[in-house]
Amino acid sequence: MNAIIFIALALLHVYWAFGGIWGKDVVVPTGASGQKLFFPSVLSTLIVAIGLLIFALVNLSIKYLLVLPLNPLFLQYGILVTGLIFLIRAIGDFNYVGLLKKHKTSDFARQDRLFYTPLCLTLFITHLLIFIGF
Structure with missing residues (x-):
């Protein structure tokens, strides 16, 4: 189940990196004035997606559904x-x-x-x- 969650989150990050807007307005913390505290770059968003995919691979590998060397x-x-x-x-x-x-x-x-x-x-x-x- 963890791997499915990580893959779904990775796909969502890829979607955002390539211009998707669904859900994007509530995933970055905002200050008291309502302004976003930071603006994730395309590269940082893709790096998060890659990290999530690595987490998915580790989860799949630990149960031997996927064999990594x-x-x-x-x-x-x-x-x-x-x-x-x-x-x-x-x-x-x-x-x-x-x-x-x-x-x-x-x-x-x-x-x-x-x-x-x-x-x-x-x-x-x-x-x-x-x-x-x-």
Whole structure:
């Protein structure tokens, strides 16, 4: 299931990188004035897409649905690192993103509270379970 989520998110990032606009207005944190805090470049958006595809490959490889020529220990710790990345994202930056954000009234903050942070926590938990052998 993780791999499907990562592939879907990667495709969404590719869509945005090539000019897609669906959902794009609520995926970047905004300041108190409603202005976006940063504007992702095409390159950075594609790099995120590639990272998400790598996460998908690691997830597929750990269950041997896809065989990569990598040491299984590397894959196991890759699962743990992937999970920790999403735990850090779920905790957030203490200002605009995650569970501990201070700014909670923007459209992004609502989406973050309802969708992004719960998804990140779910990905952390599922990766932790995979790591410990469930």
